[in-house]
Amino acid sequence: MKKQLVNMKGTKGGFVLHLDDQCAYVDLVEELKKKVSESGIDSKVDVQLYLGYRYCSDEQIKELIKIVQETEQLIVSKVQSEVLTVHESDQKRIESQQDTYLGVVRSGQILRSPGDIIIVGNVNPNGRVEAGGNVYVLGKLKGIAHAGVHGNKEAIIAASRLEATHIMIADQVQVMSDEHVKAKNQEEMTCAFIGYDGRITYDQIHALKNIRPLLNVSKGGS
Amino acid sequence: MGEAIVITSGKGGVGKTTTAANLGTALALQGKKICLVDTDIGLRNLDVILGLENRIIYDLVDVIEGRCKIHQALIKDKRVDEKLFLLPAAQTTDKNAVNPEQMKSLVEELKRDYDYVLIDCPAGIEQGYRNAVAGADHAIVVTTPEISAVRDADRIIGLLEQEEITAPKLIINRIRQHMMRSGDTLDVNEITTHLSIDLLGIIVDSEGVISSSNKGEPVVMDPTNKASLGYRNIARRILGESVPLMSIEDEHRGVFSKLKALFSR
Structure with a gap:
């Protein structure tokens, strides 16, 4: 047969x-x-x-x-499907990579990365960071940050101090006007993510472990 | 072989030209041979502040287009004997009359004969800025304690960091002591940490700067003025001395010291 x-x-x-x-x-x-x-x-x-x-x-x-x-x-x-093209696999690999930038992202500068981006330094007003994945700032984020530019709604933005003018994740945009002063007033170590209601929400960095458990790669520390 | 320093700010009206004139004069008073280059083609001012306007015969564009030799266009400032020279900008054309390559070779040529070539940059980030920065080895960014000037300084520092020059240094100009003390303007510390570059010096706001500029005589010639002291300190720092930052506090003079000052005139 x-x-x-x-x-x-x-x-x-x-x-x-x-x-x-x-x-x-x-x-x-x-x-x-x-x-x-x-x-x-x-x-x-x-x-x-x-x-x-x-x-x-x-x-x-x-x-x-x-x-x-x-x-x-x-x-x-x-x-x-069990197969990926070389292009797709490269894309996946690039998106899972991390780029590190040392220094200040100044007014008028745009920093782009296909994957995650770690900035050791401040992002000054009118400075812009765009990442395919997550944005981490070891410093003050005073400019514009866009995480998940290709539509990844799971992406997050974390900063030692979140004083940004605009926060964008995937297709969501939030202008940090007075209504969001609450987020600004949070002492430090704040992160932004898309909450259950589909809008950008803020919380302390230590809450991230529960919000995005997949970000965590456990190595030791048991 | 001398060094070329560009004085820039991004924003207009923060005191680039005044700073160039005063630093040039202060360095010349310290015995260095200085050439000031005005690159603000079409809107030249440096010659006016130095009081050399009426002695211009040839200008920067004449030199670049080969209508005269460099030494013919240079104007000697007679107050500082054989030490201070000015290459004035042209007034009849615009910034596109010159390109960065030409500026670079011009500055290279000047560096052979002078200890310091100070390039006064026009406001903005277009052709004029690119020309001014082309030949420079170092950069000084001038800002005032205003948010708009600090923003533009941030932008210009970002652009300067992409050039092949040493890390730019900062001058905070026109500090109003009482406003800074009361917290109505950004303070020196805030500005330096925000821009995260080295502070070269601060200049307090002084009416003497305006009146002496109007007379065509840089304020550094007056050793009693506080702004003049700021410029002299910066000149010494450029020469490698370590000079403590002046305090922005005015002397709070009591009745007795006022009386004393009155009688000691």
Whole structure:
């Protein structure tokens, strides 16, 4: 009997469509169309696509999703794959890197980094820091800081003294006007992050451990 | 081989030209051979403050375009015998008449004959600034205790740090003693920590600076003036002496010392 190219499996998190990663792409599309049309599901269900070790371009992924969703029963919640292109892996590596800058970020200067950025020194008014990841300032942050410029809402901004004029995380912007004086008045070691309400919130640095546990890399200290 | 120092500030009206004139004169009084270069082409002032306006025949643009030799354009200040010279800026053209390469070779040539070449920079961060900084080895940033001047100083320091010159030094000009004491202006410490560069000196605000500038005579020529003392101290620090920072406190004179001063006139 011919090997099935598309397998639907039920898991705790919903249905997963396992797509064969060895056959030709056209065969796969063919079988996927057949499979979803005879799925026999009448209520709306979330499915995940599992591509295995097949590399699909963005357009191919879009096509696969379109085929599945044409049934109007199945909704693709996630596409998983075991492969990354060199470019994507480089991007991931760069974003997880840390850059250190020693000195003052002065008025009119823009400091950019694809990953996290650590500034040992002040960020003066009208100085700007943009990071793909988190922004850490060992000094006074009196200028503008933008963390998660590529849309990472988990990014945070932490400073010895947070006296910034503008705080931005992902697509959220906060102008530090009088309403936010509370944050300014916090003695020192303040951090900014996107809270549960989707807006920028402030807290003391020691609270970060609970707010963003993933930032923590435990090495010793037990 | 001398050194070239650019005097700059970013913001206008903080006292770059006055500082250039006074530091030049103070260094000349210390026996150094000084050349002042005014790079504010189109809006020249340095010659007026030095009282040399009527002796200009050739200017910086004439030198650069080869219409005259450098020594023909240099004006000697007769008050400080054979020590102080001025290369005035042109008044009829604008900053784009000169480019940084030309300024660099001009300053190199002047450095051969002078101990210090002081370059007076125009306000702003455009062509004029780039010309002025091109040939410099060191930079002095002038600011006043006002937030706007400090902001611009911060910007200019950022730009200077990208040039191939030594770390810029700071002069805080026009300090009003009573306002600084009462906390109405930024104080010296606040400004230096904010800008985080070395402080070269402070100059207190004095009416004598304006009146002597109007007479075309730098205030350093008057040894009793407090601003003049500030400039003299800075000149000594440039020469490598270690001079303590003057206090910004006025002498609180009692009745007796006032009376004494009255009779000792």
